[in-house]
Amino acid sequence: MALFLDFDGTLADLAPRPEDVQVAPIVLSSLVGLQTYLDGALAIVSGRPIAQIDSFLAPLQLPAAGLHGLEHRMSLNAEVLRDELSPDILTLKGLLRDSNLQSKGVFLEDKGPAVALHYRSVPELENDVVAVMSEAVKGLSALHLVHGKMVVEAKPCARDKGYAVRAFLEHAPFTGRRPVFIGDDVTDEDGIAAAQNLGGIGIKVGDGESCALHRLENVAAVHEWLAGVLTVSEI
Numbered sequence: 001m002a003l004f005l006d007f008d009g010t011l012a013d014l015a016p017r018p019e020d021v022q023v024a025p026i027v028l029s030s031l032v033g034l035q036t037y038l039d040g041a042l043a044i045v046s047g048r049p050i051a052q053i054d055s056f057l058a059p060l061q062l063p064a065a066g067l068h069g070l071e072h073r074m075s076l077n078a079e080v081l082r083d084e085l086s087p088d089i090l091t092l093k094g095l096l097r098d099s100n101l102q103s104k105g106v107f108l109e110d111k112g113p114a115v116a117l118h119y120r121s122v123p124e125l126e127n128d129v130v131a132v133m134s135e136a137v138k139g140l141s142a143l144h145l146v147h148g149k150m151v152v153e154a155k156p157c158a159r160d161k162g163y164a165v166r167a168f169l170e171h172a173p174f175t176g177r178r179p180v181f182i183g184d185d186v187t188d189e190d191g192i193a194a195a196q197n198l199g200g201i202g203i204k205v206g207d208g209e210s211c212a213l214h215r216l217e218n219v220a221a222v223h224e225w226l227a228g229v230l231t232v233s234e235i
């Protein structure tokens with residue numbers, strides 16, 4: 001097995017603001033155990049930058065894909081590879097800063113090569129956020145939108161979590177292993193589909209539409225599943 005784990009909503013419960021997320025100690029110990037059990041074939045695949053994942057999991061540093069596949073660290077201690085910044089994303093950030101959404105409580109998360117507008121604290125502004133983002137990306141053909149949990153993100157079209165999974169599987173120690181992808185959000189569907197199309201397993205966390213053939217109820221169930229893999233490996 002090669003195990004690919006989403007972060008927010010899968011390893012850690014969602015929080016009001018991106019920086020408020022807490023990682024339970026049991027997660028860290030399971031990840032350390034799984035890394036050994038899987039001979040290193042364990043990666044985090046997140047919409048966040050890899051640097052943020054590292055700080056949440058410190059001192060553990062795992063192979064990771066960040067920003068929905070725009071960043072990769074293919075193996076332990078390898079450098080983080082990043083796609084070049086698209087000129088379109090710089091244009092978009094300018095347009096979003098000129099909108100009045102931030103003064104109404106929408107949080108603009110500048111992720112470098114991607115940008116997100118969070119409306120978790122002002123859910124009534126969802127339609128406004130979607131409208132502003134949709135209008136702003138018109139004519140910026142390098143970008144597309146993904147609508148996650150209380151967030152609309154713009155990122156280059158060429159990358160997604162499916163791309164990230166396929167890229168890992170071309171590198172040791174992932175090559176030749178059966179991929180398992182666990183995720184909770186719309187952006188995880190590409191990773192789930194990639195794992196299933198490659199003969200592996202896709203697991204959706206929580207409710208909602210999904211192409212996944214398997215489900216786990218919530219983040220606590222993910223924690224139990226991870227610990228269970230280790231328990232079985234010890235028998």
Ligand SMILES: O=P(O)(O)OC[C@H]1O[C@H](O[C@H]2O[C@H](CO)[C@@H](O)[C@H](O)[C@H]2O)[C@H](O)[C@@H](O)[C@@H]1O
Binds near residue numbers: 009013018185
């Ligand atoms: O791919 P993921 O690891 O699941 O990351 C997806 C996005 O997660 C973060 O936003 C989400 O989690 C926040 C903290 O719980 C929450 O406040 C927000 O409403 C969620 O959308 C992160 O801020 C984004 O950059 C990630 O793309």
